[in-house]
Every structure is written in structure tokens, then in C-alpha cells.
Amino acid sequence: MKIGFIGLGNMASAMIGGILKKELYSAEDIIGSDKSEDSVQKAAKIFGIHTTTDNLEVAQAADVLILAVKPQFFPEVIAEIKGAVREETLIISIAPGKTMEWIMEHFGRELKLVRCMPNTPALVGEGCTGFCCYKLVSEEEQAQAAAILGSFGRAYQVPENLLDTVVGISGSSPAYVFMFIEAMADEAVAEGMPRALAYEFAAQAVLGSAKMVLETGKHPGELKDMVCSPAGTTIQAVKVLEETGFRASVMDAVEACIEKSRSM
Missing domain, CATH: 3.40.50.720 (NAD(P)-binding Rossmann-like Domain)
Structure with missing residues (x-):
């Protein structure tokens, strides 16, 4: 063969x-x-x-x-x-x-x-x-x-x-994830963390989070709620992401990618 x-x-x-x-x-x-x-x-x-x-x-x-x-x-x-x-x-x-x-x-x-x-x-x-x-x-x-x-x-x-939906959510999405990792690391650098270490922290957090979704079978929203303690730090970050249209921006990006794939 x-x-x-x-x-x-x-x-x-x-x-x-x-x-x-x-x-x-x-x-x-x-x-x-x-x-x-x-x-x-x-x-x-x-x-x-x-x-x-x-x-x-x-x-x-x-x-x-x-x-x-x-x-x-x-x-x-x-x-x-x-x-x-x-x-x-x-x-x-x-x-x-x-x-x-x-x-x-x-x-x-x-x-x-x-x-x-x-x-x-x-x-x-x-x-x-x-x-x-x-x-x-x-x-x-x-x-x-x-x-x-x-x-x-x-x-x-x-x-x-x-x-074409696979292209938007999987084929092209590593680019979106890399941008997310880079953005988190940039702010850590702004707060004084060495860049190489910032990339390690951000990338490992994304890797571990993805693994939790795949291995626990829990809904991503449930896993998000597990991190958001009452009056804690995480819920404040989530609030900012919601105010700035984080979810809608991601959805719009995936939609644009799918439409481009359909038109090729």
C-alpha cells in the first residue's frame, strides 16, 4: 500500500x-x-x-x-x-x-x-x-x-x-488563539513580567483550559463559573470582556472566516 x-x-x-x-x-x-x-x-x-x-x-x-x-x-x-x-x-x-x-x-x-x-x-x-x-x-x-x-x-x-464551518472554528482558529495568548502576555509584560515567561503562563493557561473542556465534558460556561468567585478578580475581568463585546467579536470573526471559505 x-x-x-x-x-x-x-x-x-x-x-x-x-x-x-x-x-x-x-x-x-x-x-x-x-x-x-x-x-x-x-x-x-x-x-x-x-x-x-x-x-x-x-x-x-x-x-x-x-x-x-x-x-x-x-x-x-x-x-x-x-x-x-x-x-x-x-x-x-x-x-x-x-x-x-x-x-x-x-x-x-x-x-x-x-x-x-x-x-x-x-x-x-x-x-x-x-x-x-x-x-x-x-x-x-x-x-x-x-x-x-x-x-x-x-x-x-x-x-x-x-x-466551511470547520474552517472557521478549527482550521483558522489557531490564529485567533495565538492573538489571545499574545494579548494576555503583552499586558503581563506591561506589568513587569519578562516576555518569555509571560508567553509560558498564557499558553499553558490556554492549553490547560482546553484540556478541561475536552476531558471533563462540562459546558464551557460551567467551567467559567467555577473560576469566577463572588466579588473576585476573575468576574471583574469577565465583566470587561462582556462590556467590550468579546463574544460578539469572536462570533463575527468566525462568521467572516466561514463566508470567505464559501467564496473561494
Whole structure:
């Protein structure tokens, strides 16, 4: 069983690293291509996989083919490889905004197609990926896709009409979280804390809070109330966030992200 990657950027590297760590495939079973010679050499050195600058070589060899190029390059790449992809090949696309209908229209035929949206925490094995499957994908192949996508974090199967929502709440949201961490750290620095230490405190607080949501199963509002002691410090901070429209700003940002994804 060969797994192929067209595109060897950050997300592909995160996926390859997860696959190898979970021992789903060996390095000998993975082949990847990229137009950048530097990316090809880097992937070969780090992962020990076979690499090439020839997309056709990957398309012909792969039993599972992952299209990991940016959306704007999809028409060019599909036009190049569509004649080389076998009917039985399972194709996984990570491009936002490119629907299964769009992809199959450009291939000119129905495919065993999985469309997904991972996020950058995959780089540290903590990704969150939403995926959907076309009707030709068997239950066994769905499980295979879930295993691949779950090798670098968590993977959840959703209807395709929710994938743009996945972009807003998960695919792009690490940027919002990084801004939140940076803002908290900036104020700690203003109060005299060394910046490196401020980042440690802020990031660990976010990590621990997220873990509490996932592991306790409690509603985020309930967990928030647990921190807010009567007449305490936390409720004063919460009051300021509410007065300045914190929740509405986050909701508006997610909405803007989803609408942009739909229009791509």
C-alpha cells in the first residue's frame, strides 16, 4: 500500500510525521512530490521517504493520494495528474473552498474522494480535522482515511456542508488563539513580567483550559463559573470582556472566516 503526497509543505509534513509516528505506514511506503527542490530534499532528509519533483510519478504510484497543494494550484495539478489516477485510488484533498463536486468536475469523473480540513496544531500532534467522504468511498476506506487524519490529532467525520464551518472554528482558529495568548502576555509584560515567561503562563493557561473542556465534558460556561468567585478578580475581568463585546467579536470573526471559505 503506497501513500502519496502532492505538495510537501507544512501541513503535508505534519501529516507524514504523524503517520510515521503512529506506524500506519513505513517511510518506504510514502512518496511525495513538490515543485520546490528544497522542499523535496528537506522531506527526504527528515522523513526518509521517496521524493520527486514529478507529480505524475506520485499519482501513478499512490493507492492513497493526498492533494496537499494550495487551492489556487488545484486546477493546474489536477489537469496534470487526472489521466494517471486509477479508479481504485483513494484521494484526500485538504484544500479549503474546493468542494467534492468541483474536484470531480475538474477530474472529469467520479472519484473515491475524501475532503478534509486540518489545522496547524497538527505540527505538534494536536491537530483537529473535519472530513467528509463521497458515496464511492467504502466503510473500510472511510476508516482508513480517519486513521490517517487522526494520526496527527483528532479527526471527526461531518457532512460536507459543515466543512466551511470547520474552517472557521478549527482550521483558522489557531490564529485567533495565538492573538489571545499574545494579548494576555503583552499586558503581563506591561506589568513587569519578562516576555518569555509571560508567553509560558498564557499558553499553558490556554492549553490547560482546553484540556478541561475536552476531558471533563462540562459546558464551557460551567467551567467559567467555577473560576469566577463572588466579588473576585476573575468576574471583574469577565465583566470587561462582556462590556467590550468579546463574544460578539469572536462570533463575527468566525462568521467572516466561514463566508470567505464559501467564496473561494
